[in-house]
Each structure stands twice: as C-alpha cells, then as structure tokens.
Amino acid sequence: xxxxxxxxxxxxxxxxxxxxxxxxxxxxxxxxxxxxxxxxxxxxxxxxxxxxxxxxxxxxxxxxxxxxxxxxxxxxxxxxxxxxxxxxxxxxxxxxxxxxxxxxxxxxxxxxxxxxxxxxxxxxxxxxxxxxxxxxxxxxxxxxxxxxxxxxxxxxxxxxxxxxxxxxxxxxxxxxxxxxxxxxxxxxxxxxxxxxxxxxxxxxxxxxxxxxxxxxxxxxxxxxxxxxxxxxxxxxxxxxxxxxxxx
Amino acid sequence: xxxxxxxxxxxxxxxxxxxxxxxxxxxxxxxxxxxxxxxxxxxxxxxxxxxxxxxxxxxxxxxxxxxxxxxxxxxxxxxxxxxxxxxxxxxxxxxxxxxxxxxxxxxxxxxxxxxxxxxxxxxxxxxxxxxxxxxxxxxxxxxxxxxxxxxxxxxxxxxxxxxxxxxxxxxxxxxxxxxxxxxxxxxxxxxxxxxxxxxxxxxxxxxxxxxxxxxxxxxxxxxxxxxxxxxxxxxxxxxxxx
Numbered sequence: 001x002x003x004x005x006x007x008x009x010x011x012x013x014x015x016x017x018x019x020x021x022x023x024x025x026x027x028x029x030x031x032x033x034x035x036x037x038x039x040x041x042x043x044x045x046x047x048x049x050x051x052x053x054x055x056x057x058x059x060x061x062x063x064x065x066x067x068x069x070x071x072x073x074x075x076x077x078x079x080x081x082x083x084x085x086x087x088x089x090x091x092x093x094x095x096x097x098x099x100x101x102x103x104x105x106x107x108x109x110x111x112x113x114x115x116x117x118x119x120x121x122x123x124x125x126x127x128x129x130x131x132x133x134x135x136x137x138x139x140x141x142x143x144x145x146x147x148x149x150x151x152x153x154x155x156x157x158x159x160x161x162x163x164x165x166x167x168x169x170x171x172x173x174x175x176x177x178x179x180x181x182x183x184x185x186x187x188x189x190x191x192x193x194x195x196x197x198x199x200x201x202x203x204x205x206x207x208x209x210x211x212x213x214x215x216x217x218x219x220x221x222x223x224x225x226x227x228x229x230x231x232x233x234x235x236x237x238x239x240x241x242x243x244x245x246x247x
Numbered sequence: 248x249x250x251x252x253x254x255x256x257x258x259x260x261x262x263x264x265x266x267x268x269x270x271x272x273x274x275x276x277x278x279x280x281x282x283x284x285x286x287x288x289x290x291x292x293x294x295x296x297x298x299x300x301x302x303x304x305x306x307x308x309x310x311x312x313x314x315x316x317x318x319x320x321x322x323x324x325x326x327x328x329x330x331x332x333x334x335x336x337x338x339x340x341x342x343x344x345x346x347x348x349x350x351x352x353x354x355x356x357x358x359x360x361x362x363x364x365x366x367x368x369x370x371x372x373x374x375x376x377x378x379x380x381x382x383x384x385x386x387x388x389x390x391x392x393x394x395x396x397x398x399x400x401x402x403x404x405x406x407x408x409x410x411x412x413x414x415x416x417x418x419x420x421x422x423x424x425x426x427x428x429x430x431x432x433x434x435x436x437x438x439x440x441x442x443x444x445x446x447x448x449x450x451x452x453x454x455x456x457x458x459x460x461x462x463x464x465x466x467x468x469x470x471x472x473x474x475x476x477x478x479x480x481x482x483x484x485x486x487x488x489x
Contacts, residue, residue, distance in 0.1 A: 048447050051439065076449035088444040092462025101458065102448035109449075141462075142444075158448065 001026045001198045002047075002067075002166060007058035008223075009046045016042040018223035019058070024166070027195040031209055031234060032202050034220035035242045040202045041085055043220070044170040048082040049075055062166065076102070077109035079165030081158075083172045085202075087151040090142040095154070096124060098142050099161050106162065127160035131187050148175035156187040167192050168200045173208035185211025206238040259327075262382040262414045264351040267323035268299070277301035277329070284308040284333075290315075291473045293480065294352075297321015303329045306336035306365075315471040318344035318352045319484045327355045332365035340369040341467040343477075345484045346379035346411075353382040360389045360396040360426075367397075372464045373404040375411035376488045382414040387430075391422040400430040405437065405463055407456070407488060456489040457482070 002024040009017040016039045024030055034040055045053045047060065049072035060067040062078060070078060090098065104114040115123070128138055131153055143151050152172055159167055169188070173181055189212055192199045201212065209217075209231065217233040218225045221242065227233070252272035253260040260268065278300075282288040284307035292300055297320055306312045310333075316326050330338050344352040358367050373381035381404060389396045404413035417430040437459050445455035461482060468477040 050443050050447075071452070072443065072446040073449050073451045073455075076447060082447050084444065084447075088438070088440050090438075090441050090444065090459065090462070092465050093458055098445065098448070098450075098458070101454065102445070102450050105451060105454065106449035162448065 001063055002200075003059075003061045004047075005059045007043075007046070007060060008056045009042060010054045010056055011042060011052060015056070016223055017046065020220070020224050022218065022225060024198045024200060026198055028215045029193065029199045029201065029212060030216045030218060031214040032200060032218050032220050033204065033234060033237055038220045039223045040220055041170055044082055044085075044168045044200075044202055047075075047168055048072055048080060073105065074109065076162075076164075077106040081162055081164035081167045083152075083155045083159060083167060083169035085170040085172075085174065087143050087146075087155055089144045089146075091144050093142050095138045095140060095142050096121070099124065099138075099158060102158075103162060123161055124157075127157050130160065130190065131157050132183055133157050149177060149180045152176055152184060153180060156184055156191070160187065160191050163191065165196065166198050166200070168202070170202045171204065172201070173203055173205060181208065182211060184208075188212045206234045209234050259355055259384060262351070262380060262384075263325065263353060264323035267297070267351070271299055274299055274301065277303045277327075279303045280305070280312075282306045282310040282312050282336075284310055286310045288312040289472055291471060291477065292316045292326055293477070294318045294324040294326055295320030295480075297324055299323075299325045299327070301327045301329075304338075305331045306333060306338055308333050308362075309335045311337045311339075313339040313470065314341075315468055315473070315477060316340070316342035316344075316354060317477050317480055318342065318354060319346070319480070322349065323351045325353045325355065327353075328357070330356065330358045330367070332358070332360050332362070332367060334362040335364045336362075337365065338367040340367075340371070341469070341471065342369070342371045342383075343373075343464045343467050343481050344371075344381050345374045345464075345481060345488065346381055347376040347407075347488045348379060349377065350379040351382075352379070353384070355382075355384045357386045357388065358398070360387070360393040360398065362390070363392060363394045363396070363423075365393065365396055368399045369401070370467050371400075371402045371415075372467055373413055374407065374460055374463065374485065374488065375404065375413055376407035378408075378410045378412075380412040380414070382416075384414075384416045384418070386418040386420065387428060389419075389421040389423050389426050389428065393423045394425045396423060396426040396428065398426070398428045400432075402430070402432045403463070404434045405460065406434065407437070453486075453489045457485055460485045460489070
C-alpha cells in the first residue's frame with residue numbers, strides 16, 4: 001500500500017530523514033519508535049505534505065500513485081490521514097462544519113456524491129458516540145478550549161468520520177490518561193484494523209501497543225530505520241532503551 | 248460652502264486615495280439622521296461601487312442606533328460616520344472591509360459621547376490581499392461631564408499577502424474621569440499551521456483560506472436586519488480573493 005524508498009528530507013536547511021526505506025502492506029499495523037529528534041514526526045509531515053518539509057531524494061508511492069506529487073488535500077482524498085501530535089485550534093470554525101466540508105471535498109475528488117447535513121450528522125454522531133465524545137463538543141470550534149486528551153480523542157473521531165485507507169498517527173497516545181488510552185486504542189482497532197487498511201503508529205512508548213498490537217515494529221534513529229522486528233521488539237526497547245539497542 | 252479637497256496632511260484623509268477623493272470633490276452634504284429620545288435606528292451600508300459615504304447621526308437620550316457596513320467595491324471606497332451620543336444612548340457599529348488588487352478602503356468614525364451614561368461598541372474586521380490598503384480611523388471623544396461612558400473598539404486586520412497594507416488607529420480623547428474605554432487592535436496573517444491542518448483533512452487551499460476568513464469576519468453582522476445578505480456578499484468577495 002505504501003512504499004517509501006530511500007527517503008531524504010530537509011526541514012529548512014537541516015537534513016532530518018537520511019535514506020528511510022519502509023513498506024506497509026494492506027491489513028498491517030506498523031509502529032515506529034525512536035528517540036527524540038530521530039525524525040519520527042518529520043516522517044509524518046513529509047508523507048502528508050506539510051510546507052517547509054522538502055524531499056531531496058527518494059520516492060514514496062501510495063497504492064501505486066506518486067504520493068509526493070500530490071498536494072496535501074489530494075493526499076487526504078487519496079486516503080491518507082495524519083493524526084496530529086498537536087492538533088491545531090481553529091477559532092470560529094465548528095468541528096461539524098469543518099469535517100463536513102473536509103469529507104465532502106474528499107468525496108468530490110473521488111467522484112462520490114456529497115453527504116447531506118442529516119447524513120453527515122448521523123455518521124458524526126456514531127463516531128463521536130463510539131469514542132465517548134459529546135456531540136456538543138463537535139459543535140464547538142475545532143479544538144478550541146479542548147484539553148490535550150480531548151484533542152486526541154477528536155483526532156480519532158475525525159479519523160472515524162473520514163474513514164481513511166492509511167492512517168499515520170503521530171504520538172496519538174501522548175497526553176492521554178489510562179482510560180482515554182484504551183478508548184483511543186479501541187478506536188484505532190475498530191476503524192483501521194481491516195484487510196484493506198494500514199496504520200503507521202508513531203510512538204515513544206510501548207503502552208499504546210498493549211491495545212493496538214503491531215505486526216511490525218521499527219526503530220527510527222538518525223533519520224533511517226535501524227532495526228525492524230515484531231511486537232516483541234517494542235517490549236525489548238521498553239526494557240533496555242534505545243541506547244542499549246544502538247550499542 | 249465649497250472647501251478645498253483634503254490632502255494627505257489632513258489626518259482623516261492621510262491614507263486615502265487622494266486622486267479619487269479629488270475626482271469626487273466637492274462631496275454632497277452628508278446624510279443626516281436624528282434618532283429621537285427613546286427611539287431606535289438601524290442602517291446597512293454596502294459600499295460596492297467605489298463611493299464615499301458620509302453619515303452624521305445624533306442619538307437622543309436612551310435611544311439606540313446600529314450601523315452595519317460592508318466595504319468591498321471600487322478602487323476607492325470610504326464610509327465615514329460622525330456619531331453624537333446623548334444621555335444613556337447606545338451606538339453599535341459592525342464593519343467588514345475586504346479588498347484586493349489595488350483597492351483602497353476606509354472606515355472612518357468619530358464617536359462623541361456628549362452626555363453621561365452612553366455606550367458605544369465598534370467592531371471592524373479587514374481582509375486585504377494584493378496591494379490593497381484598508382484603513383480604520385476611529386476617534387472616541389468623551390466630553391467633560393460624560394461620566395459612566397462605556398466604549399469599546401475591536402479592530403482586526405488580516406493580510407493575505409505581504410504586499411497589502413492595513414492601517415488601524417483607535418484614538419481616545421477623554422475629558423471625563425469615570426469612564427470605560429476599551430480598545431484592541433491586531434494585524435496578522437492566516438495561521439499556516441491551521442491552513443495545513445484543514446488541507447490535511449482534504450480541504451483545498453482556497454477553500455481552507457475561505458473557511459478561516461469566514462470565521463474571522465463571523466459575528467460582525469450578528470443582529471443586522473440584512474445579516475444573511477451581508478454575510479453572503481462578504482463570502483462572495485472573500486471567494487474572489489483567495
């Protein structure tokens with residue numbers, strides 16, 4: 001589904017990704033772990049097309065398409081979803097309005113009919129309910145006044161509504177208490193664990209992986225994948241740390 | 248009486264398109280409205296053809312006046328309000344100006360609290376692209392015995408291009424000592440991270456900008472009798488800019 005080959009990327013003048021190669025197949029959940037500054041978030045931003053993140057070498061194909069040639073909104077319509085580490089507050093724009101516009105913009109690109117207000121609200125209500133989010137919060141401006149945990153929960157509600165083929169979740173577990181972690185973990189499994197979907201989980205900690213069991217765990221260090229293993233690799237990292245692994 | 252056309256040395260015309268002002272000079276006498284004591288008055292001004300609107304309003308004891316302005320059209324558009332508040336009167340202004348290309352748009356107000364206990368509120372939002380210039384000059388004058396005056400000015404401008412210009416000058420002249428006169432003023436750009444967030448969810452760049460700008464001007468026309476028409480016209484103009 002996603003083929004990243006020898007990816008090099010700069011932020012400003014600084015090289016961050018230095019030859020990253022990674023392949024995600026349909027039905028797979030991959031976790032990327034690594035120390036601070038390894039390039040984990042950069043990978044998420046490069047894949048979703050954030051301005052200022054410049055690819056200098058390598059290629060990325062997504063379902064056979066050249067992902068890097070697409071604008072951010074086209075990548076979303078192609079089925080890519082980035083769960084933000086720090087979801088952005090947008091004063092004055094309600095969640096409902098934002099998500100309906102987003103979903104219908106994606107549907108339009110795919111040649112599907114737009115959802116009516118009532119149809120959209122039905123989907124939104126289901127997804128918010130499944131993630132224990134009050135509908136009132138969905139009517140409020142995007143992320144404004146939300147706690148850290150509520151923002152992350154809102155990312156998952158958005159993911160449920162948009163229903164992407166590939167989710168890149170950047171530290172979706174940070175800032176969550178134990179109950180919220182379980183809710184978010186259940187959400188990821190429910191929405192994304194399907195034979196035709198894939199997930200790239202970017203995380204620092206093993207604990208999310210207790211709920212969302214990865215098929216592969218990769219260690220990202222110095223801008224490239226330095227080790228790949230199964231779910232047990234995360235446990236090993238948790239026990240020994242990255243330094244031990246690098247030694 | 249015909250006076251000479253203003254020049255840049257006149258504070259109230261400092262940022263104007265002087266050639267356009269000269270072409271329009273002499274101006275007809277300003278519209279004049281007297282709101283009787285206890286009365287209520289509302290007017291919507293849509294400047295969409297490059298004209299100079301001048302309106303004088305005297306608001307009687309305990310009376311209300313609400314003016315909504317959409318300043319969007321022509322090479323040079325100016326809306327000038329001279330407001331005098333008597334005891335316990337109330338004045339509200341909600342103004343949006345949206346300009347692109349080489350447009351020069353201005354909202355110029357003088358609000359005089361002549362007597363005690365009057366309230367005034369002015370909300371002005373400008374969105375400017377290209378090399379457009381948008382100006383708000385807002386003077387609030389509080390007379391010596393106009394105690395318990397309560398006046399608010401909220402002025403914000405959004406620049407869509409680095410080449411656009413916003414001028415904002417709230418000005419207070421207060422001779423009473425028991426008054427509240429709040430004023431806030433901000434000039435900024437659209438939050439790039441917010442734009443990216445919207446795009447990452449599938450919204451095209453122009454639509455993302457429009458959504459954020461719509462939020463920026465939202466609320467200004469709240470309560471206007473022509474609220475829907477004003478909002479629709481503002482959105483259409485925003486759509487032309489992004």
